[in-house]
Amino acid sequence: MIPQRSISAALAAAILALVPAAPAEAIQFANSNTTGKSVVIIPLRTSGMIFGPVGYSLGVRIIPSPSDVLGPMNLGGGVKDGPGYMGDIDFALRYKYTIADINFLGRFNPSVSPFLGYRGLAAGYAADPLASAAATQTVGGGLAYVHGLHYGVGAETELPLGFSGFAHGGMTTLLGGGWNGEHIGVTGRSSVSGSLNPQGMTLPLFGFGAAWQLGPVFRIALGWDIFALPTNFRTQAPTLANGATWINGFSVGVTLLGLSF
Numbered sequence: 001m002i003p004q005r006s007i008s009a010a011l012a013a014a015i016l017a018l019v020p021a022a023p024a025e026a027i028q029f030a031n032s033n034t035t036g037k038s039v040v041i042i043p044l045r046t047s048g049m050i051f052g053p054v055g056y057s058l059g060v061r062i063i064p065s066p067s068d069v070l071g072p073m074n075l076g077g078g079v080k081d082g083p084g085y086m087g088d089i090d091f092a093l094r095y096k097y098t099i100a101d102i103n104f105l106g107r108f109n110p111s112v113s114p115f116l117g118y119r120g121l122a123a124g125y126a127a128d129p130l131a132s133a134a135a136t137q138t139v140g141g142g143l144a145y146v147h148g149l150h151y152g153v154g155a156e157t158e159l160p161l162g163f164s165g166f167a168h169g170g171m172t173t174l175l176g177g178g179w180n181g182e183h184i185g186v187t188g189r190s191s192v193s194g195s196l197n198p199q200g201m202t203l204p205l206f207g208f209g210a211a212w213q214l215g216p217v218f219r220i221a222l223g224w225d226i227f228a229l230p231t232n233f234r235t236q237a238p239t240l241a242n243g244a245t246w247i248n249g250f251s252v253g254v255t256l257l258g259l260s261f
Contacts, residue, residue: 026043026221026223026251026252026253027040027041027042027043027251027252027253028040028041028042028043028061028225028249028250028251029249029250029251029252030225030247030248030249030250031247031248031249032068032069032070032245032246032247033245033246033247033248034069034070034071034231034245034246035068035069035070035071037068037069039063039064039065039068039069039247040064041061041062041063041247041249042061042062043059043060043061043062043225043251044059044060044061044062045057045058045059045060046058046059049096050093053095053096053097053098054093054094054095054096055093055094055095055096055113056091056092056093056094057090057091057092057094057115057117057154058090058091059089059090060087060088060089060090061087061088062085062086062087063085063086063087063088064085065084065085066084066085066086066123066125066234067084069086069229069245069247070123070229070231070232070234070245071231071245073125073234073235084123084124084125085123085124086121086122086123086124087121087122087123088119088120088121088229089119089120089121089122090117090118090119090120090150090172091117091118091119091150092115092116092117092118092150092151093115093116093117094113094114094115094116094154095113095114095115096111096112096113097111097112097113098110098111099111099112105160106158106159106160106161106162107158107159107160108157108158108159108160109157109158110155110156110157111155111156111157112153112154112155113153113154113155113156114151114152114153115150115151115152115153115154115170116149116150116151117149117150117151118147118148118149118150119147119148119149119150119172120145120146120147121145121146121147121229121230121233122143122144122145123143123144123145123233123234124142124143125142125143125144125181125234142179142180142181142182142192143179143180143181144177144178144179144196144233144234144235144236145177145178145179145233146174146176146177146196146198146230146233146240147174147175147176147177148172148173148174148175148176148198149172149173149175150170150171150172151170151171151172151173152168152169152170152171152205153168153169153170154166154167154168155167155168161212162212162213162214163210163211163212164210164211164212164213165208165209165210165211166208166209166210166211166223167206167207167208167209168205168206168207168208169204169205169206169207170204170205170206171202171203171204171205172202172203172205173200173201173202173203174198174200174201174202174203174230174240175198175200176195176196176197176198177195177196177197177198177233177240178193178194178195178196179193179194179196179234179236180192180193180194181193181236192236194236194238195238196233196237196238196239196240197238197239197240198230198233198239198240199239199240201230201240201242201244203227203228203229203230203244204227204228205225205226205227205228206225206226206227207223207224207225207226207227208223208224209221209222209223209224209251210222210223217256218254218255218256219253219254219255220252220253220254220255221251221252221253221254222250222251222252223250223251223252224248224249224250224251225247225248225249225251226246226247226248227246227247228244228245228246228247229244229245229247230243230244230245231243231244231245
């Protein structure tokens, strides 16, 4: 059996490794239905072909404050979470099937790409020293995570006059998870960890958008993205309680002379 600490460390390392590898081609202005708050999400993504019609996609969403998205994390005993972070990483293999490839006043080449891969969510947290001052035991910090199968289908096409369109839809079926951290009590510090059974929770996702490109000089992309997160995966419980948080938001990305904004 793989130690829980090793899994969480691997998820965190994968997220950090992807950040310099994939360009930040957009910024997403999103809203959470659980908290009603607006948040800024940084999506990073890269993709390519391996051989023939078989390719890959790799991406991560960086969410600066998970409590603004999922609500405050209350561990009981007066302990509440302080500042944190969240990473949402996915990797998938895809098979690209081109429906048509027409060149007439521009290119029209619609294609669909079924994909299958893996997705992991990791959220770090720390105790709020003010809210936890009266507690006999506080949480120094920790990491909670869930992971599972990621599958669905994407579609894209070039269009005349430099336009293009894209869309995707899919699911993530959670297979496992866990948490680890540090408790600080009257007798000193102790490391704690546990596993989390997500009970097969399935998280839908959907997105679409369009782009316009002027040769290698300028590109602008606009999109809309909707996806679900497990609201209660940061609680230190053996099973994941029901409840999904829906995130929906508008993304915009601009590339000028190879620089993305």
